[in-house]
Amino acid sequence: MTRFIFSDLRRLWLGSLVVVLLIAFATALGVAVTLQERALRLGSARAADRFDxxxxxxxxxxxxxxxxxxxxxxxxxxxxxxxxxxxxxxxxxxxxxxxxxxxxxxxxxxxxxxxxxxxxxxxxxxxxxxxxxxxxxxxxxxxxxxxxxxxxxxxxxxxxxxxxxxxxxxxxxxxxxxxxxxxxxxxxxxxxxxxxxxxxxxxxxxxxxxxxxxxxxxxxxxxxxxxxxxxxxxxxxxxxxxxxxxxxxxxxxxxxxxxxxxxxxxxxxxxxxFPGEVLTNLYGTLGDAKRVLSAVAVGAQILVAAAVLMVTVMHIGQRRRQIGALRALGAPQSAVLVIVWLELFILIALGIILGFAFGYGAAILLSRLFSGESGIALPVGFIRSDLASVAAIALFSAVLALAPALLAYRQSPAAALRA
Incomplete structure (x- = not known):
């Protein structure tokens, strides 16, 4: 089954690459906003901490x-x-x-x-x-x-x-x-x-x-x-x-x-x-800006998820004959469900991994540019609470990939072969 899945992804490499990049860029936007805002808070707090x-x-x-x-x-x-x-x-x-x-x-x-x-x-x-x-x-x-x-x-x-x-x-x-x-x-x-x-x-x-x-x-x-x-x-x-x-x-x-x-x-x-008290008020303003940027990032991710889902459903429709052939050759419904779900989940998972890498790289670049101009060291890095975000995204991706898999699961072999 694994060999079949990767063979299918290689055959459709261009479409798979587009899906992965769409997900990666949408994820990177949210990751970069989160990391950069956190780095700015930590860096400015450490800088002000030297003066009472x-x-x-x-x-x-x-x-x-x-x-x-x-x-x-x-x-x-x-x-x-x-x-x-x-x-x-x-x-x-x-x-x-x-x-x-x-x-x-x-x-x-x-x-x-x-x-x-x-x-x-x-x-x-x-x-x-x-x-x-x-x-x-x-x-x-x-x-x-x-x-x-x-x-x-x-x-x-x-x-x-x-x-x-x-x-x-x-x-x-x-x-x-x-x-x-x-x-x-x-x-x-x-x-x-x-x-x-x-x-x-x-x-x-x-x-x-x-x-x-x-x-x-x-x-x-x-x-x-x-x-x-x-x-x-x-x-x-x-x-x-x-x-x-x-x-x-x-x-x-x-x-x-x-x-x-x-x-x-x-x-x-x-x-x-007290510098710390003044920074707290500034952080409130930064928090408002972060919420706006985070909302934009979430909106972009929702649009990308909808686009990926639509493309996948269309792709399943175009592969009806292949799915029907698998069923006619004796593949059980559960095998078809797993194959379609895994293919989509692998693409989404790759996009998320690349998105975190792109977002981290963008945050590092922005922090270096800011540090070069201001002299303030901005520490960019993930923290333990980010693991919860990764788990939530992975769970959402699994559910998202399940929709087209269920569509393929419910297809009749005879109807698929006549299509």
Whole structure:
């Protein structure tokens, strides 16, 4: 029987191949959506897990998270610089690091921060942490050698940003991989960022540091650049004269301290958020998008199942004489039922297997593309609950294959041979 089935499938290889590919592509769509959504959740959660508390100016919590943790360029309002001094001297805080944006180099964001963040974000397998105004540390995914001089460009070079000529940062160290957006960042002393952009002691300037301007906007118009001594030592004793900041990353000493700090710094010109809580709201939006995409995938699978069923029924009708001959030669009804059911089930099973392989490959490709752009590592993989989905699909396929098999089972040998 097995030899007969595979011989029949080889004879009808073109039609069989079309059926397998239809099922494979429909299955791959659903698998890719599920794996990619799960990878995005896990990757973003792991990236945000490195930061316990983010403090910024009142505004959008989501935008504050995306800009300060995921380093997405966007306009952020500035809070008073004395907030940094308060946090740094607070006994409930292990360390507090300022974050300033606005510049880039070769597509990599340049982030102004402090040695505290660099020392606590990742190990330093190559080189050392910056200690002077003209030094920089790069993430693991930045393809620049140690000693390379980085000339910052305001905003994005692709949008016509102006290159700063007052200072070139020399790379002194490379961080170990973190699986976050910071792997693609160039970290520099925030004092140098303030000086380059003319940030005064009152925290104001013609250029709102930490914001992303519209394409074509000259952020430097009417704005005097300050010269920066690249060998000037870094002073990280924050005072009330500290310029305004878009965000501060805070490491509380205990969980209780984290909740107290969030409460204390929500209001009076500041906004404190837990990255995990903000991500939960984002996941709700992702969940809605996933449901829409999953509905599209299910719809495609239903259409493919209906098409496969229709083609199979037509195929059974065209094979009536062959089925009648089998019955006339003494093949029992049960044998005909098994032969037709197995042929269709083998095709559907092959399509499902290929679909899972195609979906996994598509998810891997999309994750690599996303990781290359954002630096966030997206773990793609199957979990135990996926086995239940495979079992459900296999059961549905078995039932689907049974319909044309029953049609062949009920055919009369005499009527089939006269057809």
């Amino acid at each position: 508390l983010v403090v910024g100016a009142p505004g959008s919590e989501t935008q504050l998270l995306l800009s300060s943790v995921f380093l997405q360029p966007s306009p952020l309002p500035l809070m008073s610089g004395d907030v940094l001094g308060k946090l740094a001297s607070d006994p409930r805080v292990s360390w507090a690091a300022p974050v300033g944006f606005g510049d880039s180099f070769s597509g990599y964001p340049i982030v102004g921060t402090s040695m505290a963040l660099v020392n606590n974000l990742s190990a330093m397998p190559e080189g050392r942490v910056f200690s002077k105004a003209g030094e920089a540390v790069i993430g693991a995914a930045v393809t620049l050698p140690l000693g390379y001089e980085v000339k910052p460009t305001h905003g994005l070079a692709a949008l016509g940003g102006e290159t700063h000529t007052e200072l070139a940062y020399r790379i002194t160290g490379r961080m170990a991989p973190t699986g976050t957006s910071w792997d693609r960042a160039i970290l520099v002393p925030i004092q140098s960022v303030w000086s380059l952009h003319g940030m005064g002691g009152d925290g104001h300037s013609a250029e709102a540091e930490g914001t992303a301007e519209e394409p074509g906007h000259d952020a430097h118009a009417g704005h005097a650049h300050a010269s920066v001594d690249p060998d000037a030592p870094i002073d990280e004793h924050w005072t009330v004269q500290t310029p305004g900041l878009p965000a501060i990353l805070v490491k509380p000493k205990t969980i209780a301290d984290a909740y107290k700090l969030r409460q204390d710094f929500r209001g009076n010109g500041t906004l404190a958020v």
